Amino acid sequence: MKANFHLSMIWLHRWSGLIFGWALYVIALTGTVVVFSDEISVWMQPELPANTVAVEQALITAQTHLQRAAPVAEFWSITPSAHHGGVTIAWAGADSAGNDRGDNALFDAVTGAVVAARDSHGTEPLVDLHFRLHSGPVGMWIVASAGMVMLLGLVTGVIVHRRIFRDFFMFRIGKGQRSWLDAHNIAGVLTLPFQFVIAFTGLMIFPVLLMPGALQAGYGGDRAAYVSDWYLPTQREASGMSAPLAPLLPMLAAAEHQLGGRIEQIAVAHPGDAAAIVTFWRGTDDRLSMMADWAAFDGPSGRMLASQTRYPPGIETSGVMVGLHFAKFGGAWTRWLYFFSGLASTALIATGLLLWTVKRGPESGKGLVAALNLATIAGLPMAIAAYFAANRLLPVDLTERGEWEIRILFLSWAACLGWALMHNRWASWAGMMLGAAFLLGIATILGGTGPVTLSLALSAVALGTTGLLLIRGARA
Amino acid sequence: MIALTLLLATAGFLTLALSMQRHRRDLGRQGKPPRAMRPVAFLLIGLSVFPAVADQGLAIGITSWGMALSVCAMAVAAWLTVRSSWR
Numbered sequence: 371m372k373a374n375f376h377l378s379m380i381w382l383h384r385w386s387g388l389i390f391g392w393a394l395y396v397i398a399l400t401g402t403v404v405v406f407s408d409e410i411s412v413w414m415q416p417e418l419p420a421n422t423v424a425v426e427q428a429l430i431t432a433q434t435h436l437q438r439a440a441p442v443a444e445f446w447s448i449t450p451s452a453h454h455g456g457v458t459i460a461w462a463g464a465d466s467a468g469n470d471r472g473d474n475a476l477f478d479a480v481t482g483a484v485v486a487a488r489d490s491h492g493t494e495p496l497v498d499l500h501f502r503l504h505s506g507p508v509g510m511w512i513v514a515s516a517g518m519v520m521l522l523g524l525v526t527g528v529i530v531h532r533r534i535f536r537d538f539f540m541f542r543i544g545k546g547q548r549s550w551l552d553a554h555n556i557a558g559v560l561t562l563p564f565q566f567v568i569a570f571t572g573l574m575i576f577p578v579l580l581m582p583g584a585l586q587a588g589y590g591g592d593r594a595a596y597v598s599d600w601y602l603p604t605q606r607e608a609s610g611m612s613a614p615l616a617p618l619l620p621m622l623a624a625a626e627h628q629l630g631g632r633i634e635q636i637a638v639a640h641p642g643d644a645a646a647i648v649t650f651w652r653g654t655d656d657r658l659s660m661m662a663d664w665a666a667f668d669g670p671s672g673r674m675l676a677s678q679t680r681y682p683p684g685i686e687t688s689g690v691m692v693g694l695h696f697a698k699f700g701g702a703w704t705r706w707l708y709f710f711s712g713l714a715s716t717a718l719i720a721t722g723l724l725l726w727t728v729k730r731g732p733e734s735g736k737g738l739v740a741a742l743n744l745a746t747i748a749g750l751p752m753a754i755a756a757y758f759a760a761n762r763l764l765p766v767d768l769t770e771r772g773e774w775e776i777r778i779l780f781l782s783w784a785a786c787l788g789w790a791l792m793h794n795r796w797a798s799w800a801g802m803m804l805g806a807a808f809l810l811g812i813a814t815i816l817g818g819t820g821p822v823t824l825s826l827a828l829s830a831v832a833l834g835t836t837g838l839l840l841i842r843g844a845r846a
Numbered sequence: 847m848i849a850l851t852l853l854l855a856t857a858g859f860l861t862l863a864l865s866m867q868r869h870r871r872d873l874g875r876q877g878k879p880p881r882a883m884r885p886v887a888f889l890l891i892g893l894s895v896f897p898a899v900a901d902q903g904l905a906i907g908i909t910s911w912g913m914a915l916s917v918c919a920m921a922v923a924a925w926l927t928v929r930s931s932w933r
Contacts, residue, residue: 539923560919658905700906703848707913
């Protein structure tokens, strides 16, 4: 224990920040990028039909296809996209010839043709890095721990930063350690509400995982029983008697009226059976809560059976927490605000990590911490840039193309780590920044037009400028 | 309407900076700041919530406003930094 409370808080802030700082940086940067996950995923599959179409059109296309391919399947799933002109159609069970199988494909919502888009996982690997560091359940625990440390760091940071209001806008350039501390303070103080919200809501996404005691006490650990207590779309067994499915369009109109918003997904259980049920799920892009309201209809008659638009207060609160973290609710403006706040969050963590080495003088700049700083702070942007460039450079018909994109992401990052361990100096920082700018430049040139390409170009300029400034700084 | 929120919030933070002795010089002003400047700054920042709420509703509007405050404060800090390094 340190001599007084203030020193104890400084110690806690410094060491918790250092130990979890690299993980927090990865979480913050990938989280910032995937604010635009839908747009980036569409950019990574340029073969997708560009123009979005009405849900009605997608539903007509889907029902026509499914009536022909699998009229008596166990279920149909229809997901019209809000970001491109495709509709994802999946089904399982018997096909039209009576063979037991299933299918899952993306169709052009207007022409009904299968869309042959390049194999790409879009932002999936970045999302995976964000919430579990690409390490499965263990990674989720590390991310959850890092989230708790982030909250701890914010509280201790407020305590140790005594001149929080007097230095509100203060950033002194060219003063060595003082400048790094100013940058750390300003990134933290000006975005403090955002940091609290994003760290807290991040933890609230997995309440059952992080606080299993409540599930154990209330439901004996039975997760399905817990969920069905407050969210149970109507289900029933197939009757075995055939009956034609009523047209889906009138049901869609009734569902939209009942749920008050755009329908995001449609599922049909036992199509062609007298006990068929059609369920519509409402999208959540226009409100804070991420709870997906539903309405269920009797398949043969088209009569509404049940719907759910209200939840217990605790569940509704949880849905709002998740919505605040995912930032889908406020349109482009809000997501840009999240993006810039996310960049500030990333800068907060990066400057905190750099402060640790700057404070210990030139000798510490050659150690493991400095190498990990280089590999994480400059290496991850380069790896992400390599991922985007690979999306445009790999042959479209390459086997396991999507997997290769992910391999390039991690191989690039591993190469950055190897380089950082061997050649940890200012030139390496500049090299990685310029490398990331170069790779983003390739993605920009080959990326066609549109807002994502423009954003990549601006990122390339920003990283390139940083690299050049680092070279200038090293020479000075 | 969100643009109006951003404008009012930025104006509010700029006024707040002008009410601080050390940042007045960055913005090319001399002398002691008027006493009313700080309340005016907080008033502008507070007023900026209304366009966001009018545009996006109470819940989403207040959330967007919170994010807008961070971004506008960062923009003002960046501007002050550029100005002070020019001086």
